[in-house]
């Protein structure tokens with residue numbers, strides 16, 4: 177074992193499989209690729225997860241409270257709960273159960289643990305092992321030059337944060353990151369503190385997730401959110417799912433799809449991979465699911481090339497125009513176009529120069545399938561289009577979502593029941609974070625309201641987003657970073673570059689529930705502050721508190737933890753913010769932090785006064801099912817950027833996705849056994865992968881052409897900006913995927929995503945559009961890897 181001083185010679189950003197120590201690589205097993213999601217195996221997997229973690233009693237009890245009225249909101253995804261009529265078995269899914277098992281564990285990471293394990297030795301574990309260490313239970317501190325985190329009192333921790341923040345030359349030398357689990361109450365106070373301190377540097381996980389959707393929707397319909405409700409899924413004609421894997425990432429969505437289908441809806445899925453949850457579904461919560469008969473979900477599957485979606489959408493529009501010519505008034509909604517939109521003429525004109533064969537070629541989907549899709553769309557009136565990271569993490573993602581809006585606008589299929597846009601959000605409260613003004617670009621209107629209520633003058637200049645923050649830390653323009661949850665290092669692109677930046681920070685503070693790699697690539701000084709998770713009882717002034725969150729469909733609901741916290745040293749996130757604010761701002765502050773420290777109701781009153789839509793917050797949040805936030809486009813009232821009362825058609829461009837002869841396009845995606853950077857296990861059951869994460873899915877023709885065989889060991893390279901980025905030692909898996917396209921798992925391949933490879937306008941990392949080269953594995957490759 178190497179000693180702690182040697183840490184500079186090893187790469188700590190990933191546990192790399194060394195040639196002589198082949199990690200899991202020898203154990204890869206390929207199993208059947210599933211055509212169905214959920215059913216018995218899912219229920220078994222959920223329960224066995226809880227048993228393995230010895231949290232069965234705690235977890236099992238909690239499972240029945242998850243997503244129930246008066247219970248707590250599952251932290252695994254942002255899919256909404258039915259407004260009433262919730263399943264008595266609990267509104268949970270396999271992956272919700274796994275998320276709960278992660279949180280409910282009684283294993284503890286204590287100060288004694290950190291005394292025994294140096295930062296260096298912990299970084300030698302893989303991400304799965306790091307996650308299994310247990311819940312963080314006391315605040316710890318890493319001093320300059322330190323090798324081990326050591327205990328620190330909360331008082332001293334806030335003192336350190338305050339002295340670092342107050343020593344900065346400008347408040348803009350600090351950045352405040354948010355992952356998407358933070359409650360509305362804590363989020364509101366957190367952004368309030370950053371603004372009173374004086375900065376809008378508020379990077380958040382939206383900057384890697386749905387910023388693209390918000391940008392596209394704000395400029396076309398006037399709200400940066402979806403327009404549909406769960407009810408719309410139950411009674412609609414057609415649901416189109418593009419670039420999203422609901423079976424793994426929003427499993428409860430499958431119940432809504434099933435219900436919609438039962439009522440006559442058709443489903444079209446657009447994805448480079450035939451994902452199990454798209455193809456079929458055995459409902460684990462319905463008896464027929466448990467006994468095995470399930471439903472085919474997708475009626476038409478379009479195997480799109482990575483980033484072929486724009487060409488596909490235009491091809492469909494071209495066909496709709498032709499069908500309208502043949503059936504005047506039956507395909508287009510002329511009245512809607514006339515009364516509710518702008519820019520239609522220009523939009524329609526572009527199609528004079530477009531050619532179906534060429535568009536089909538660019539999309540990778542056959543003309544026959546595209547015609548079938550267009551015919552399914554043409555004569556239906558109520559259409560919902562859903563999307564996920566497959567679109568938002570593309571360089572032209574903003575434009576592709578605008579193109580989705582274009583289709584709905586010609587059909588008049590938005591702003592009425594059973595129709596509209598549905599960006600399926602990720603983190604359980606990511607949408608609420610934004611509503612609570614966690615935003616590096618707050619509007620003047622929003623800031624005016626804060627100013628009027630609190631009396632201080634919030635900063636008006638825009639702050640850094642995620643990519644901007646990484647670069648600013650590199651340039652030493654940002655010196656202190658505070659992370660409210662998340663795993664910034666591993667979630668961010670260009671891991672080596674990001675790690676290099678984080679190492680330069682004077683202070684890195686992470687408020688976390690579980691240990692992760694982001695704690696191990698630290699600043700010159702670092703703090704880890706333990707906090708409650710969603711399922712923990714939050715007791716303030718001897719009373720169990722409720723917090724609130726906003727789901728994917730704009731419903732604000734209360735959440736009340738049920739598990740006894742395993743440490744008496746936890747502070748909730750709201751208290752952490754208030755104490756940081758009091759320590760940092762002291763007498764200068766005009767905000768009554770002490771009041772908010774002791775009362776969520778008081779925070780909600782402040783929110784009610786500063787953010788529209790929260791009237792009577794404290795009463796309505798306690799009502800069964802919560803309440804809907806205002807959403808004008810949902811009711812057919814639009815407000816595009818350039819028009820006061822209409823939605824806008826947009827002109828977009830078709831990218832040419834040229835690859836060099838030996839290049840492939842890579843999309844990074846999630847397995848069925850992870851939550852973002854938290855690795856639950858080494859399998860990806862629905863895709864037939866067991867015991868291994870370092871795999872690359874390739875088309876068999878590509879494997880043959882390159883002279884490889886399935887199972888071969890390869891190294892992956894990216895050369896953006898003239899830099900060689902290396903991800904060593906992956907196993908080739910032959911898969912049903914379009915030629916020249918590949919898929920790997922995040923975060924292992926984030927090292928290949930250039931920080932400059934971003935989505936136009938939203939500045940998100942384009943993590944599903946990475947040009948790579950694939951070469952036979954060379955054991956000498958490790959010598960070329962930059963050690964962090």
Ligand SMILES: Nc1nc2c(c(=O)[nH]1)N[C@H]1C(S)=C(S)[C@@H](COP(=O)(O)OP(=O)(O)OC[C@H]3O[C@@H](n4cnc5c(=O)[nH]c(N)nc54)[C@H](O)[C@@H]3O)O[C@H]1N2
Pocket residue numbers: 252253254271385418419420421422424425426446447448449451480481482483484485563564565566567570601602603843844845846848850851852944
């Ligand atoms: N269990 C579990 N649940 C989760 C998460 C988790 O990690 N685990 N993460 C949460 C978060 S934060 C988020 S944002 C969501 C993410 O949920 P999803 O949006 O489903 O995310 P991904 O798995 O990254 O990828 C989505 C799909 O995009 C497809 N894809 C890739 N490239 C393209 C393309 O060019 N075109 C098209 N049409 N499709 C493409 C991939 O094949 C994949 O099926 O899930 C949330 N829920």
Ligand SMILES: Nc1nc2c(c(=O)[nH]1)N[C@H]1C(S)=C(S)[C@@H](COP(=O)(O)OP(=O)(O)OC[C@H]3O[C@@H](n4cnc5c(=O)[nH]c(N)nc54)[C@H](O)[C@@H]3O)O[C@H]1N2
Pocket residue numbers: 354355356357358381382384385386565569602603660661662663664666667668669687688689690691692707708709710749844845846851852853854922923925926929943
């Ligand atoms: N290549 C590639 N990169 C990606 C993506 C991709 O598809 N491909 N997806 C992107 C997306 S969509 C997202 S959202 C980001 C995710 O980025 P993040 O949100 O930063 O990452 P997570 O892995 O969700 O964060 C996990 C950590 O959050 C902490 N945590 C969990 N619950 C709580 C809580 O209640 N409170 C607090 N304080 N901490 C908590 C735990 O310590 C845990 O280790 O990653 C992005 N990165």
Ligand SMILES: [Mo]
Pocket residue numbers: 381384385386601602603
């Ligand atoms: Mo996300």
